[in-house]
Amino acid sequence: MRKSMLSNPALVVKDLSVNFRDNHSTIHALENISFNVQAREFVCFLGPSGSGKTTLLRVIANLIQPTSGAVEFTFDHQPKIGMVFQQPNLMAWRSVLENIKLPLELENVDKDIANQKANELIQLVGLKGFENSLPRDLSGGMAQRVGIARALIHDPDLLLLDEPFASLDAITRERMWMELSNICQAKQKTVVMVTHSINESLFLADRVLVLTQRPGKIKLDVEVNLPRPRQEEMRYTNQFGELAKKLRSAIE
């Protein structure tokens, strides 16, 4: 199922360039990036550090303005965005439940409905019993799960993941891949994720785009036609190995 062949894009990025002004010099972070993301597609950007991956997500999230080019959504409303950051990025003074409810609070959703949705997500990300804990009492993996639940609660049109598992240990990270994969399957989300891990991208994505070193350009666009649900053992298949090799050689 080559989803990108279907012409139902949720997100269209056209000729996107981003420059940053330093004191004296100009840094070209991204140069002429164009791509589409289909509805319910999981797209992963892979690239070395300094390839402008995070900048790309920040432009899509409307946190920074591009120097030229455009990001267009094909929704009939302002797209709702759920973002997961490199660090859990939780509010230290709010409990797990209150942190997860934040996006609904900003939308002035009724309290009872918000509590109910938050409790469902707490169940989904496996944090039952920690509703009233404060972020300082959570492990790194648990905190990141709160971040994921918070990004999902307002039923966003687009999920943006910025190396969400980079700060976790290997075992926790792989468990989180499984969980995220299941959640995205269940919730049918459109996802754009950036990472520098080949394994992570192949485990999660429908499509992987490789960015070059700064200024970031798209070097490779690969379909990941590995069967879902993806399993741990999949990593030892030839198909996986070939894809990984292809991606590896594209990364400088």
Add this chain to the structure above:
Amino acid sequence: MKTSLSRLLTLLSILLFIPLWELIVRVSDLPKFILPSPLDVWTRFIKALNDGSLLFHTSITFVEVLLGLLAGTLFATIVGYMLAKSRTLEKILSPYLVASQAIPIVAIAPLLVIWLGDGILSKVVICALIVFFPVLVNTIVGVRAVSIPLYDLMNSLRATRLQILFKLEIPASLPVLLGGLRIGATLSVIGAIVGELVDAEQGLGFLLQLGDFQYDTSMVFVAVFMLIALALILYGMVTLLERKFIK
């Protein structure tokens, strides 16, 4: 167990203070107008309490302190927030702010009394001025320390300016803000007394000066103890706020 023990120690140190004081009075054998005994002060306290003068003057000072603290804090948090948000504004205003701190409040208190009269207003303004700077500095530090990724989070969720203020900036900087209020609360008591000592017809500072002029040293002691009580009450109020709002 441990907290009750430390409370006992605090109580013990207060209780030991009075006999020690009595002992010094007896050994030194100083006249009453130089060093009154605890009993003299207690008798004076009861007398002032019964004729109503003590409560009257204390409440005047308390109102001055509270209004000054409120006005100073309100003004300082608003200005502090604007300074935290705008480096330009900070550059323009900082010379005046630093200069204002170089002038001791004692030096401008007489001016303020001349301009604003010897009533409550001049004292409230003096309190507000003395409270202003520490609260201002803490507001700037607190607001600047708000984590930038949390702003990204709020913006990615399309939070409004007001939502960012109430859901992020205020709760995030509250611990530092209350720290400033704690310093301000005790300074405010000093401000009121400085103002009253310059010129006043009422308040604990007035009572203090009256006792001094009349060689009624016991009265001076009573006034000082009431000031301590005021400062402790204010300090306790800030601590209650911290307990309520900070997890």
